Structures are given as C-alpha cells and as structure tokens.
Amino acid sequence: MLRYARQLPLIGEEGQARLRSSLVAVVGAGGIGSPLSLYLASAGVNLRIIDGDSVSFNNLHRQILYGEEDxxxxxxxxxxxxxxxxxxxxxxxxxxxxxxxxxxxxxLRGVDLVMDASDNFSTRYIINDFCVRNDIPFVYSAINGFYFAISFIIPGKTACLRCIFPKVEDSGPVPVIGMTPALVASIAAAEAVKYIAGLGTSLAGKLLIGDLKDVEFTHISVSKSKNCPVCSR
Structure with a gap:
C-alpha cells in the first residue's frame, strides 16, 4: 500500500481495494486517453485500452504516453x-x-466502467448504446480547441448521450491545444476513481463545459428525454 499512501486518507483501504478489483475500459488512447490512462493506472485501476490507430508525429504535442521512438x-x-x-x-x-x-x-465485456476518450460521435454513440443496453456506467469526454465537455452517464438514472446530443455529425479532426485534453482527462479520472471507490460522482445528470481560453466553467443539468431512441426503451 506504500504506493498509494497519499491517496489512502481520501479513499480509504476499502476504496483502494475496489480500485484494485475493478476493470475499466478506455476507448481511445489519444489526447484524452493518454493522461486519463496514466492517472487511472497510477491510482491502481486495471485497464483495457482500446485503440486501432498508430502513433504519428502530429500526436506528440498532446498524447503524452508516446515519444518520437514510438x-x-x-x-x-x-x-x-x-x-x-x-x-x-x-x-x-x-x-x-x-x-x-x-x-x-x-x-467491453466484463468491465465496470467505460471511459469515452474517443474523438468522434460515431464511436461515442456506439459506447452509449452498448452501455445503456448492458447497464454499464460511462464517462463522456470531448474537446475542441480550448473547449471541453464532460458528463457521467449512469444508465437508468441519468440522461444518456443521445438525450444530450440527439444527432451530431462528425466533421473530421478538430484543432486542439495539449492542455485541454489533459484537463478533461484529469476530471474524468477523478470521477472514475470516486465512483469506483464508492465516493459517488459529481457529474451524474450534469454536463460540465469548460473554456480554457477565458478560463470559464459552467454546469448544465441534463434530463432524460421521453423520446430518446435508446434509454427511453
């Protein structure tokens, strides 16, 4: 337990044991997934990293898991x-x-929590639909430039992603500065650790939106849609 000595006063030995017995899927190992995976691994969480891409030179300014040799x-x-x-x-x-x-x-078989660290809504909707059908909570995270959005979605209790964003068309790669995914990844990792350790979650039923350019943050309450094609069923 020496490795986790500084976090044990916050989550307790029982909380640490929950982290140790958990399995979290991180979908996407890019700008968000890199720091997110690092923080979860450092906290003692078992991980399944899902990404079909290879490291490229233009990843390196934000995807901090990788170096030029990769x-x-x-x-x-x-x-x-x-x-x-x-x-x-x-x-x-x-x-x-x-x-x-x-x-x-x-x-996604056998995981306790899914972390959406993808870069497109096509993948996010796949995550959402599977998790809602199989009662698996997941954390939605997205970035664009200096902006980010994040929510903790618990099937049967909160709005799902299709309630919040009924239909978003992907428009290709977005501009991003390296600090934006690092910040949203830190918040997502904190939400995951709190949830698994039994401390609850702050963003269930809420959408947190942030702007690092002007350093502004706001919460929006989100409700389930009676007409949602996924969770209303």
Missing part, C-alpha cells in the same frame, strides 16, 4: 507497455482494434 507503432500496445512500466501491480491490456457495433460486446 512513431508508427500501435497506440494500444505502446500504452500497455508504458502503463505497465509505471505500475507493475495492475492489469493492463492493449487492444489494437477500433470499437464497432460488432466488436463492442467482446471488447
């Missing part, structure tokens, strides 16, 4: 290597596949 290598496998190197006490599995409707039952 260019061309699968992100999921480099992430697995780096996270194991930082904490040999946890289980880490890197999966070099992109999440789809077809493989979601296999890739």
């Amino acid at each position: 260019i061309g290598l699968p992100k999921a496998l480099v992430a697995e290597r780096e996270l194991r190197r930082r904490n040999s006490e946890i289980y880490v599995e890197g999966i070099t596949e992109r999440l789809t409707e077809e493989n979601a039952p296999r890739l």
Whole structure:
C-alpha cells in the first residue's frame, strides 16, 4: 500500500481495494486517453485500452504516453507497455482494434466502467448504446480547441448521450491545444476513481463545459428525454 499512501486518507483501504478489483475500459488512447490512462493506472485501476490507430508525429504535442521512438507503432500496445512500466501491480491490456457495433460486446465485456476518450460521435454513440443496453456506467469526454465537455452517464438514472446530443455529425479532426485534453482527462479520472471507490460522482445528470481560453466553467443539468431512441426503451 506504500504506493498509494497519499491517496489512502481520501479513499480509504476499502476504496483502494475496489480500485484494485475493478476493470475499466478506455476507448481511445489519444489526447484524452493518454493522461486519463496514466492517472487511472497510477491510482491502481486495471485497464483495457482500446485503440486501432498508430502513433504519428502530429500526436506528440498532446498524447503524452508516446515519444518520437514510438512513431508508427500501435497506440494500444505502446500504452500497455508504458502503463505497465509505471505500475507493475495492475492489469493492463492493449487492444489494437477500433470499437464497432460488432466488436463492442467482446471488447467491453466484463468491465465496470467505460471511459469515452474517443474523438468522434460515431464511436461515442456506439459506447452509449452498448452501455445503456448492458447497464454499464460511462464517462463522456470531448474537446475542441480550448473547449471541453464532460458528463457521467449512469444508465437508468441519468440522461444518456443521445438525450444530450440527439444527432451530431462528425466533421473530421478538430484543432486542439495539449492542455485541454489533459484537463478533461484529469476530471474524468477523478470521477472514475470516486465512483469506483464508492465516493459517488459529481457529474451524474450534469454536463460540465469548460473554456480554457477565458478560463470559464459552467454546469448544465441534463434530463432524460421521453423520446430518446435508446434509454427511453
């Protein structure tokens, strides 16, 4: 327990035991997924990293798991290597596949929590629909430039992602500065650790929106939609 001595006063030994017995899926090992995975691994959480992409040079300004020597290598496998190197006490599995409707039952099987660290709504809707159908909580995180949004979605209790964003069309890569995904990843990791450790969650039923350019943050309460094609069923 020496590794976790500074967090034990906050979550207790029971909370730490819950972290140690949990399995969290991180979908996307990019700008958000890199710092998010680092913080969860450091806290003692077992991880399944899902990403079908490879490291490229233009990733490096924000995807802090990787170095120049990793260019061309699968992100999921480099992430697995780096996270194991930082904490040999946890289980880490890197999966070099992109999440789809077809493989979601296999890739998300047996997890306690899903972290959406993807960069597109097509993947986010797959996460949402699978998690709602299978009663798995998940954390939605998104960035665009200096802006970010995050919510903790608990099936059956809170609005799902399709309630909040009924139909969003992806428009390709968005601009981003490296600090924005780092901040949203820190908040998402805190929400995950609190939830798993039994301390509750602050963003269930809320959408937190932040702007790092003007340093402004706001909460929006979100409610379930009676016409939602997913969670209203």
